[in-house]
Amino acid sequence: MQRETTGLLSPGTHVVEVDGLSQRYHVYGSGPVCLAVPGGPGVIWESLRTPALEEFLTMVYVEPLGTGGAQRLSSHPHGYTRERYARNLLGLLDALSLPRAYLLGHSHGGFVAQYFALRHPDRLSGLVLFGSAPVTGPEHMAEAGARVQEFVERNEGQPELPRVLAGLQAVGGATDDEQITAALRDLLPAYLAHYWAREHEFKAWRETLTCTYISGLDEDLTPDTVDDRDALPSLGVPTLVVVGRYDVICGPRWAQELNDLIPGSRLVVLENSGHLAHVEEPEQFAAAIRDFVTETSV
Template sequence: MEISMEKDLLSPGAHDVAVDGLTQRYHVYGSGPVCVAMPGGPGVIWESLRMPAAEEFLTMVYVEPLGTGGSQRLPSHPDGYSRKRYTRSLVGLLDRLSLPLVILLGHSHGGFVAQYFALHHPDRLSGLVLYESAPVTGPPHIAEAGTKIEEFVRRHEGQAGLPRVLHGLQSMSVTDDEEITTTLRDLMPVFFANYWERENEFGSLRETISCTYISSLDEKLEPDIIDDRDTLPSLAVPTLVVVGRYDVQCGPRWAEELHALIPGSRLVVLEDSAHMGHLEEPAAFANALRDFTRSIPA
């Protein structure tokens, strides 16, 4: 893969720039208004968020967050990757690209980062897309995910591939890049509404997806607490909330709460998706994004 260094920073392909003294890698595809996409995990490769249907009407800038892929690791790795630190890096990237206003799309953990960014730098955004995000983590989030996992297991009882998923659920406390990648691949069916029925479409992603282990501790080795419920009602950025009906990690309960908290937000539920609606229902996902983009004041 050829990496562009300091030439046309919004030309198609992969680019490396120095931000805050660290290498920041990102990938550009498509044309139209700029949408910066922050993947989830944290630590999951950016390719899992690639959305060609959106590239037909948006210039998609897919970020490899610090510590992931070709972007540089912090000296404190695997700790220190707080939402504040990711936001600082994103601000620096927008400055390097000379982009005063963009649409920011955050998927899963990337949605938590996008929320934080929007609350602290609303002047840098024309729009915000919270895709499989939630206003809070911790015990309530864990309990809801547990309920959704039980529903997933019941729905797929007797499926030959279910024991591998259950093994992955028992291995979620791993702290090694190779082990967390293995666990992520074991768990892949959980991220889809009907993985085994469409394994010919999604199986290659399961074989190739990878993840870097990144802890939930900040640079002071304190948990990076996420609870935006008190501040989201002050958010004035046009916002689209997207969720898959069968999402286990950040399901409809949290999307509905985000929608209720954020004034004037739009809510789109993808009825045949779980956590990867841009792959499961690409046309519906792209249509929601296109309609939202058209609604943003010029």
């Protein structure tokens, strides 16, 4: 198998073997290497593609195990824990012969990135937590419920609002790829700051989004919950926290808490974005990361 970093970081789609499983990833751009982990879990990797970042970074868009065309575990749809995803990230860095790289995690990908950074800080030049949170569970869900209510009040009278709310309800009951994809497309306006005012920009993108059903349970059907509050104050990796002002699922409350917990981190709030700032304010999003890379690569 080819192990030269140059070839494995050339533009295009690549596959390497990690722990006996095929790990697929997609390379665009040039500059310092940044691994990008999408959300969900299960949302297609293209959902995180950001051409504005590719102008100054070699973006390695990771296709997480079990998602899209990536190889599935024998326990699918179970077993996709943060530990399992982090193990594959470490294996990918090794396969690419990269002693260090930047790591960008969005949403659930942020949970994975936090886990990885706490255990392998020596392998990171910097960490970008985008739309992430220090915890999941009842407290996180209660905050999300309050933020959804704010979204409803801002968009009262929109004819499509019932469809969006039905999509949000359907996510929890989805049990296959078709159901979770339909729910994602239905709820998408809640993840954007001003969807209906900019529908001409986002409608086609919305209709092409796909998601793989990942249960969120370990192989023994135990929930893979997140609570990094006690650990994050020990994080020694330069960290940028990015959040959209109107993010309903991992909003400013959680970004501020991450920023307070992580020593020396910096916080950027994008005022005209929801959970998907990289498509709503791509230039501002990229500028924040460019500044962070410039400061940490000196």
